[in-house]
Every structure is written in C-alpha cells, then in structure tokens.
Amino acid sequence: MQINVSLLNAHDFCPRVIYLKEVMEIAPDASIRKTKGLIGHAARKELSLRQSKLLGRVSCASEIENCLFCELDNVLSDFPYIYKNLLEDNDIDYEKLLAEIKSEMLPEIKIINEKLMLVVDELGIDKALEYVTPWKVEYFMKSENLKLSGRIDKVMKQNNNLIPVEIKTSSPPHSVWQGDRIQTCAYCLLLEDKFNGKISYGFVEYTKIHEQRPVMTTEQLRRTVINTRDNVIEILEGKVPEICPHGSGKKCEACDFKEVCYEI
Numbered sequence: 001m002q003i004n005v006s007l008l009n010a011h012d013f014c015p016r017v018i019y020l021k022e023v024m025e026i027a028p029d030a031s032i033r034k035t036k037g038l039i040g041h042a043a044r045k046e047l048s049l050r051q052s053k054l055l056g057r058v059s060c061a062s063e064i065e066n067c068l069f070c071e072l073d074n075v076l077s078d079f080p081y082i083y084k085n086l087l088e089d090n091d092i093d094y095e096k097l098l099a100e101i102k103s104e105m106l107p108e109i110k111i112i113n114e115k116l117m118l119v120v121d122e123l124g125i126d127k128a129l130e131y132v133t134p135w136k137v138e139y140f141m142k143s144e145n146l147k148l149s150g151r152i153d154k155v156m157k158q159n160n161n162l163i164p165v166e167i168k169t170s171s172p173p174h175s176v177w178q179g180d181r182i183q184t185c186a187y188c189l190l191l192e193d194k195f196n197g198k199i200s201y202g203f204v205e206y207t208k209i210h211e212q213r214p215v216m217t218t219e220q221l222r223r224t225v226i227n228t229r230d231n232v233i234e235i236l237e238g239k240v241p242e243i244c245p246h247g248s249g250k251k252c253e254a255c256d257f258k259e260v261c262y263e264i
C-alpha cells in the first residue's frame with residue numbers, strides 16, 4: 001500500500017477525514033465557498049510557478065510589478081484550459097468567481113512585488129532568476145520502501161542540494177502549520193530515498209505573504225512522518241477514528257464533512 005503524502009496533512013487536521021473520504025468514499029457537498037477556495041488555490045499556485053518565467057522578461061526591478069499584473073491576467077485567461085476539471089459545474093458563474101479571485105489577489109501582487117524586488121536588488125537579475133527557477137515543478141515521486149507517494153510543487157536545486165517546496169495558499173500561522181511541516185518532511189524523505197542523499201530542510205511557501213518558511217528534517221519530525229503514515233494505513237485497513245479526536249470545535253466548524261461526520 002502506498003499513501004499519498006497529502007493524506008498525512010489531512011490526518012494531522014483530523015484522522016476521521018481520512019475515514020470519511022477514503023474509506024466511506026463520502027464527497028463533501030460542493031459549495032461556492034469551497035469551489036472558490038479550490039480555484040483561488042490553483043490560481044495562486046499557478047502564479048507562483050510562473051515566477052521564473054516572469055523574471056526572465058524584466059531587465060530591472062522596477063518592471064516586476066507590471067509584469068506581475070500581466071501574468072495574473074495570463075493566469076486567469078489560461079485557467080479554463082489548465083484547470084478544466086475545476087470548472088465543471090454549470091450552475092456556477094466562473095467568470096464572476098475568477099473576477100472576485102483576481103480582486104482578492106491584487107493586494108497580494110503588491111507583496112510579491114516587494115519581495116521579488118528585494119531579491120533582484122540583492123542578487124541582480126541573473127542570480128535572482130537562478131534563485132527562483134525550480135529544478136522541477138509538480139514532480140511526482142513514489143517509494144516502495146517508504147510506502148509513500150506524492151507530487152512536489154517545486155524542487156529547487158542549490159549547490160547540488162535538492163530542496164522541496166510545498167505551496168500553500170491558506171493563511172499562514174506564526175511559523176508553519178504542523179500538517180504542512182509533516183507533508184514537507186515527507187517530500188524530503190521521498191527525495192532522499194530516490195537520490196540517496198540527506199536533505200536537511202524543505203520549504204513551505206505561503207503565497208499570501210510570499211514567504212518561504214523552512215522545515216528542518218529533525219529526527220522527531222521524521223518519526224512523526226512515519227507514525228502518521230502508519231496511522232493512515234491503519235484507518236485505510238479498517239480502524240475507525242473516534243469523532244473529534246483533536247477536541248477542537250473550531251476544526252469541526254471549518255470541516256467539509258461536518259454535516260455527515262456526527263451522523264455516522
């Protein structure tokens with residue numbers, strides 16, 4: 001059995017989500033809020049993946065902001081072709097939804113611009129381009145040894161070291177959400193297993209503030225990855241997690257399964 005790394009993150013949110021989604025095969029009801037969340041995530045991720053392409057077009061830092069605005073328009077016009085599967089509900093006015101997402105992203109463009117300008121000012125265009133250009137994007141990996149698989153958003157290569165980057169569009173915490181930490185460490189283990197090296201850290205990129213926050217692959221975190229994987233396997237093999245195992249009403253309130261979870 002191979003566990004998708006995203007399930008480790010979901011397990012950290014609530015083990016019962018794994019049971020409801022993967023074992024009971026319950027799909028949460030689609031809501032406009034959820035659809036908007038999925039589309040907003042994809043649009044922000046797409047813009048992040050295009051940063052190197054965008055920097056390749058500028059000759060100085062002051063041109064970046066304009067390029068970002070143009071690229072945002074490009075992302076939104078390319079969106080229906082790349083993310084066709086997200087736009088299949090005939091009852092939703094996607095044009096209106098994309099326009100709303102665009103207006104939410106405009107303040108974020110200002111932040112991305114400030115941070116990219118700093119990098120260009122510090123390193124110069126050529127080095128900055130090297131710095132933001134991933135070695136691989138959406139890099140699929142699987143390992144029989146680790147019983148894990150997953151698609152890494154970006155893999156950077158710096159001084160021959162591979163560094164996985166997980167893109168998140170949720171609001172960032174003070175540091176890194178624990179589920180994101182586990183997911184990023186699991187990607188480090190997958191890269192280590194394939195390339196036979198040691199990876200000391202990865203990054204979680206929180207797009208809303210355009211910040212990459214490091215996740216160190218400590219022994220404790222590596223152990224948590226393995227333990228979480230084993231807990232997910234137990235659920236997939238039939239163990240039923242109790243209701244609200246985390247004791248957090250806030251999580252249940254925000255959960256896509258709250259309508260069905262307490263009935264089962």
Ligand code: SF4
Pocket residue numbers: 013014015016017020242243244245251252253255256257258261262
């Ligand atoms: S409603 Fe609460 S207990 Fe149920 S799956 Fe969601 S977070 Fe877990």
